[in-house]
Amino acid sequence: MTFPSSGIAIYAPTFTVKLGGKEIPTDDITDLEVDEQIENSGMCVISFNDMLDMKKQKFRWLDDARIKIGTRIEISFSYAQGSGNSASSGGNTLLFIGSLQAITPNFEPGGSAKLKIRGYDLSCNLMRSRKGQGIYESKSYSEIVGDIAQKYGLKQDQIESSTPVYESVSSDSSEDDYQFVKRLANELYYEFFVREESLYFRKPKDSENANITFTNGINIVSFSVETNTSAYVSEVQINFWSSNQKEKSPQTAKQEEVGNSFGLDLTSQQGKKIFLENVNVSSAEEATARAVAELKRRNKNLITGDLVSIGNPSIRPGMTVKIEKVGDRFSGTYYVEKTKHSINQKGYITTLKLRRCG
Secondary structure (H helix, E strand, C coil): CCCCCCCCCCCCEEEEEEEECCEECCEEEEEEEEEEEEEECCEEEEEEEEEECCCCEEEECCCCCCCCCCEEEEEEEEEEEHHHHHHHHHHCCEEEEEEEEEEEEECCHHHEEEEEEEEEEHHHHHHHHCCCCCCCEEEEEHHHHHHHHHHHHCEEEEECCCCCEEEECCCCCCCCCHHHHHHHHHHCCCEEEEEEEEEEEEEECCCCCCCEEECCCCCCCCEEEEEECCCCEEEEEEECCCCCCCCEEEEEEEEECCCCCCCCCCCCCCCCEEEEECCCCCCHHHHHHHHHHHHHHHCCCCCCEEEEEEECCCCCCCCCCEEEEECCCCCCCEEEEEEEEEEEEEEEEEEEEEEECC
C-alpha cells in the first residue's frame, strides 16, 4: 500500500467534520486529533478559533446549538491532489463516529476564544450502564457479546465465534457492560473495541501479512523501540476443579512450548510463573487453551515501539506493518495497538504505538 510521502508536494491533507449529521466549515478548525486504540475507547479532539459577535453577543461556535453534550460527531480524513479548483479527492476514510462528551472554552482579551470539544467513540455507551440482567445461560462468549451489541444498536459483523457454550455466565455487580465484555475478551485472548458502528470481538490479527511497509529514511519521520523482559512470564498454570469436583486439575502453558518469533533468546531469562485458581472452564482442553491465551497476553509487549509517519488515514489499530532498515534486531513485522491522526497548520502526521509480532 502506498501513500503520499514528504517528497510529493502536490498532495494536501483534507478532512471533513460532521456535527449532528451536518458537515461544518473547517476554516475555523485549528487542530484536529483522532486517537484510536485497542485497549480503550477511541477519542477525538477538535480545536476552534472562536469569536464573539459583538452585535448578537454570541460566539460563533460556543453558542452553536450543535455544541452540546451528546451531539454525534463524524470525522473523515483524505488527501486532495492538485491545487485550486482542480483539486480532486483521494478518497475519504471515515476515522471516527462518536458523541461529544466535553466542552472546554478558553476566553481571551478582545472577545476571542479558543474552544476545544472532545468526543468518544460509541463504546462509551457501554460504560454508562449495564443493560439487562447480566446473566446469560447456554451461550458462548461471542453470543453474549452479540446480545450486548444488539442492545446498544451496534453491528455484529465483526464478532468472531468462540467456544465453548457455557451453562451460565454472569457479569459482576460492579461491572458495566464495557468492563464485562473486556473481561470476556481477555479470558479468550480476544480483542474488543468499537470502530464506527461495529463492535469488534475477535482474535488478534497479528499473524497476518503486513498491510504497509515503513522504510527508514523514506517514509519514517521517527521510530523508537524498546526491548523489556522485566515482566516476562515463562509459564502459566490454571487450576480448575475436575468434573467429579474432588480434586484440582492443573493445566500448564510454557513459553518454550508455545514458541515465539520475537527474535529474543528467552532461554536464559528467569521468567515469572503465574498460577490462576478456580478458573471458569469445563474441560482440561479449555483450561490449556486459556493458559496459552493468558501467556500470550502477558508477553505480547516484550518489544514495543513508537513510530511517526507522514499522515495516512488507512493506518488503524488492529493491522500489521512492516518496518525495514532499522537493523536486523528490530526490523520486522509489528502490530498496531494505537494510532493518533493529527492535522493542523504544520500538516498531517500519524503516530503509531506498536508491539512486535511474535
